[in-house]
Every structure is written in C-alpha cells, then in structure tokens.
Amino acid sequence: MKLDVKANHDPVNGFMCRVCQICYESREGFTSYGYTTDHTYLFTSKARKFNERVSLEACRLLKRKEKLLKSLSEENNKIKRSSSTSSMFDSRLSSLFAVGSLQRIEENAVPWQPNDEATHCPICFQAFNLFGLRRHHCRLCGRVICDFDAPEIDENGIKLRQCKECVATITRYMHKTSDSNLDSFSLQICKIYKELCKEIQFVDGTLPKFNGLLELFSSNCIVTDKVKNDYHSANILRKSLSDSFVRIDKLSKKIKLITIPDDASQRHKLVNSLIHSITLYLQNHMFTLPMMPILKNNKFIFNENDKVDDKPLESTPMVSSSPSVSFAQTFFSLFKTESQSISEDDKEKLSIFEFQKNQVQNYLQDAMKSRRLDDVQSLRLSLKEIENEINRIKNKN
Template sequence: MYQIKLSRAALHEPVRGAWCRVCESCYVSREGYFDHKGTIRDHTSDFIALRRKTVDKQHLETSRLDKRLTKLTQVLTDPAAAETLNIQQSTASKMWPVNLNGLRNQRKLLEQSVVTWEDDAKVPTCPFCKQTFTNFSLRKHHCRLCGRVVCGDTRTACSKEVGLNVNVNVTNGNALTEKMGELALDVRICRECSGILFNKRDFIAEVSRKPPDQKSYETMVQFEKGIVSMLPRFQKLLATLQDPNKPPTPQQRSEASKTRKRLLDTFTQYDIAAKRIVNMPTDSPTQKQLQTAIYMYSVEFLQTHMLPLKALPKILKQTKSGSKHNGHHKSLTSVSQASIMDDNSSVVSSNPEADAEEKLLKEQLAVLQEQKFLVGEMIASAKTNRKFEEVGALAQSLTELDKEIEKVEGQIKDFEKRNPVW
C-alpha cells in the first residue's frame, strides 16, 4: 500500500495535498522520487572570500620577512663591510677588548639598518614565555627580522640562531671576495618569524622526503616488475626447447641460459631488498608487522616464480641427449668424433648448469629456513600476547614449512649423489 499527497486534480502536491492511496507505478513515477543527491548549497565562494584575506596577509608577511632576510644577508656579506671587519680583526692584537666591542657594534649597526630594534628598557618580560629578563641567567636578545626583544632560553625556544650559507657574488677581481666564496652566518630569529618563514618550506621538504623503508620497498617493486616482464619471455624459450618436432638451436640454448642467469640475478637483488626492509630497526610494533608482512610476501613471490628456473638445466640435458641419440645413425668415424665433441662440451657446459641448479636449491632452502625462523618468532609473540587463536594457524604453517625444508634437503642430497665432487 502506497500513499502520497494529491491535489483535487489528482496530481502530486507534497505541500497542500491530502494523503491518498495510490498504486506502485504512481508512487514511483512522482516527481523527485529518483533524486538521490538532495539539496545542494555551495558555500565554496564564501569560504574562498574569507580565506583569501588570511592567505593574502600571510603571503605578504612571508614576503616582507623574506625580503628582510635577503637584505640582511646582503648587508652582512657586503665586501666593503667585510673589508672593514677584516681591518679591525688585523689590529685586534693590540687593543683586543676595544676592537671586539667595535666588531660587535659594527655588526649591530649593520643589522639595525635593516629593521629598527625595540627598546630594551620598555620590555621587562619575554613576549612568548612571559619570563622576566635578568642580566645574567635570562638575557635580552633582538630578533633580526622583526626587531622585537625576546629571550634566548633553549627550553622554550623563543629565539634561536639559524645557520645560513650565503653565496657571495664576485663582482670584481678583488682577492678578498674571491677567497670568501660562501659564508656561514648565524642570524637570531624569533619563534614567530621562524614559523612564518620556514614552516611551509619544511612541510614541502618533509612531504617530498621519502623514508628508508619506502625507498627500499620501491626498489623491491621495481625488481618485481622486471621479473614479471622477463618471465613470459623465459617461459616462451622453455616451450621452444621442449618442442619434440623442432630441436632447439645452440643460439636458443644460449639465449635461454642468459635469460635464466639474468632472472637469477634479479631474484637475488629482490631478495636483498626484501631482507633490507625486514632488518630495518624500529620501535613500533605496527611498523615491524608491516615489514614482516612485506618480507612474507616477497618469500611467497620467490617460491612461486622461481620454479620455472629449476626446469631449464634438465631440459638442456634432455635436448643434448636427444641430439646424441639422433646422431647415432651416422658413420662410425663421425659417431666417434661427435661423441668426443659431445663429451668435451658436456664436461665444459654441464658444470655451470649443475652449479646453478645447486645454487638455486640452496637459496630456496635458505629462504624456507628464514621463513621458518620468522614464523617461530610470530608464534612466540602470539603466545606472549595471549593471542591463542593465531597460534594454531601459525603452528600449521610451521609444520608445512618443515615438510618443505625436508623435501628440499632431500633434493639437495639426491643432487649431490648424481653430481659427486671429484
């Protein structure tokens, strides 16, 4: 049963109409039934107009302080002022206390030419921390950009000396300016001016900076993309080598071996990047869990995609034995010569393949053992945190890993029996 408000003309009237029973089609077809967005009132223009005042004021203040800082560095690195300071330093051995005060007064006058300093006598307390100034424990300092009197307490950080590296422009052949090159200046800036000047720059630098774990993860992803892009080509080469109707050529065998070696090197780099992530020191349990999850994913990726690499040495041996069998129907002289050449080539070429297969098995065993160690640590952590519902699943995974380790160890023993070291 459906009800809507209708007018006397049996039309939908949601304001002045009377409630009436209607069918489903009339109820659904009324105006506004399929409107899901609702009423929209855009306040963006009002918000932008209000925010523009604050943003413009902040931008003007930043530009003003930036110009003052630029002017201050230009004044302090002026060659004429530097030459005056150099002359006073050369005569400091004769009248050291007087010349030291002269150096301070000289720089003070240069700094006061940029902005007018506030009178010391009119400011009894720090405007930020409200501490009372004293002659020894809490001295008065002036901000070089706004001129206000502030304290230099390191606990409150009301003001601090900011180190700046200023490049001096060489305008002539003066030897003094050529030797200066880059000057290191310490400029005292209050907390408010420092925030206005450097907060946005620090934020941009912080956003653009990548932590070490992110860099390592991006490197691992790049190796993974390279592996995924090379695997189809390698599988195509394997299919070509396994074709019984068309024996592979030496060029195809060589290309397959080179592709396999390139894949093995990429897998090694991928495993190194994953281990670098899991071994990064951290105090956060969430970060440690994330690093462990990334490493477990890398182990699973290696186990899944390294299986085709194990088949290549066997395929190459089969193709070589097949070529020997086909050449058996030739003359006795050619057969003996071919057998000698095949034996020599097998001695030369079977060793690298056997070494590669043995290396692959040992790498797989090392990965499984490391995975077993991580699962054991996760079981101990779950028992410590009394997460007994996770212990059962982890114990089952540990049992499966033990079986896989026994299987790989058996393969290594069989390989050593088939390929004894003389």
C-alpha cells in the first residue's frame, strides 16, 4: 500500500521498517509525545528474586548459628561438669581435649576454607602474613577473614567468631521480619506512588493537547465556529488537568503525613526526593494553565502578564527551594474561595470566575488609563456578567 509521508520506523519490533500512520499510531504504547515502556515489572521481579536469595541466605546463616550455639553450650556444660569432678591434672587434659571438641563442632557446622587458599581478607583486601594480619575463620560462612573483619562476638556467654558480612545479612533479615512499621510504610508509599503514576501519565498525555490548542488562540485571530469548539475543548482539558494537579498536590501532602522513625534515614531520603520531584513536576507542568484567554464578544482577552513569551517560566510564581512549601499551594491560593459550605464542583466554577473577575478588573483599569472607551464599555459588561455568575452560584447555596 501507499505509505503516508509521515511513515516512520517501528520501535516496538526492534528493527527499522516503514509503517503507515495507522499502524504507527495503533501500536502498543503509542502516545503523541513518544514511545513509553513500563519497566516496573522487570525491576520488581528482579528485586523480588534478589530479596528471596538474600532472605534464604540469611535464614541458612541464622539456623546454622542457632544450631552451633546450642551444641557449643551443651559441650561447655559437659566440660564444666567433668572438670568439677576430676583432679587438677585431669581437668587440664580435658580442657585441652575440650578445645579440640569445640573446634570440631564449629568445623562441622560449616566447611572451613583451607588456610593456604586465602591470601587476602575478602572484606578489607589486606594480605595475610604470619606476624601481621592473621587468618581467622568466620564460624557462619567458613571463609578465612582477618581478626578485625571477623571479631569474636559474645552470644550469651559463648564467644563466636562472625564476619561483618554475615552479621549484616542476619541483622538486615531480623530487622525486616520484625519491623512491622516498614511494611506499613512500604504499603502506603507504594499505594500513593501508583496513584501518582496514574495522574502523571494522564497529565503527560493531556497537557500537550491543551498546549497545542492554546497556541491556536491569539488576540487577533478570527473566532470561527471551529475556534469556538477548540476553545470549548481546551476549557474541558484545562478543568481535568487542574483536577489532576490538585490530586497530585494532595498525594504529595499525603506522603508528608506518613510517619517515619527518626533513624530510618533511607526512608527520609526517599520521601524527601519524592516530594521534591512532585514539586518540580508541578512547577514545570502547571504554568500554561493560567495562560488560557477569556473568550468575550468573539475576541480573546489575554492577561498580559501571563502571555506566552520566550521565557514562560519567569512569569510563574517561583517556588521556594524548600520542598516543604509546595508550588501548588501558591498556585491554588490564586483560586481561593470564600465560602466553605458549597460543593466541590461549584467551588471549582467559583474559583475560575473569581480568577476571571480579577483579570477583567485589571484589563478595565488598563483600558481606562489609556482611554480606550470601547474596550471599557465591553469590559464593564463582561465584569457584570461574571459578577452575576458568581452571585448566582453563591445564592444557590
């Protein structure tokens, strides 16, 4: 078949081939702003496998440790009993024998790595030698490790040499299984994150459409029926976008409310960077929303301050560098409503009208200053209409 001029290669199947516009747009994952792939599943399955392996290893070490401690304490008791009943000479002999039996128990728990096999400590990478760094065996993994990295740890009166890596693995495992707070934290964060992804996916798909429509409106364009239709759909998009931004802001506040223990620095870091990126996201995506012109008497009226220019970011209120002050907070203060008892939908309408009223009042002042009497008249009419609408909504409640 004849190909569209815009025909492009197909990134899904991994090779370059020309496809028609319909095939291009109907492929899985197509969006107007490019191709996206969700790698979350890949990551979680890898993370799960890794965590399972670590837990299994920790479980094995823990069981080995418990078994070892049990047989060591039994052996110790046996030695104590025999030494208390035997003579001085016998006790010395039996203690010599006891050291051997204890070591046999330890070596039975895990095969020890032969001494000559190890030239370096696997943790600090220093070379072993006869007079300096001496070889020791971790009783849990059996590797040859230096004294500093595998110290003797007192476990209820029994000294057991354990390397730092084994201790860390066991501690992490114990912490994970005992700390129920972590589970509630992960659950909360995951739930919020999923909702956040949904909102951001929506905004990423919708905002380019809204911005595209916004570019069609200019103060000197002829308002045809098509333009009116576009204006109408732009208003609908604007409403759903602002709803989505409100929800994103609420999610960010929800994250702030999650209780985290003071010593969990990683979780604090995670939460802070999440809130920070939400703030940045809102800052980078919300600024075109107030640029929506007002359509009155078949003419677009722009707020001069918010007109699209070369540096649109400068015209938006800058957020403070502290992530605790959200950009959305400053933004939504523009739409502050007076009454609390009215419904959400009316509140939204009211806030838009209040915003428009504010804008029209500014235009009116400008027009009066520059003595554009025709404009003054039409603006006064617009102001009257907006005020009527506001009163109508307020009286309804």
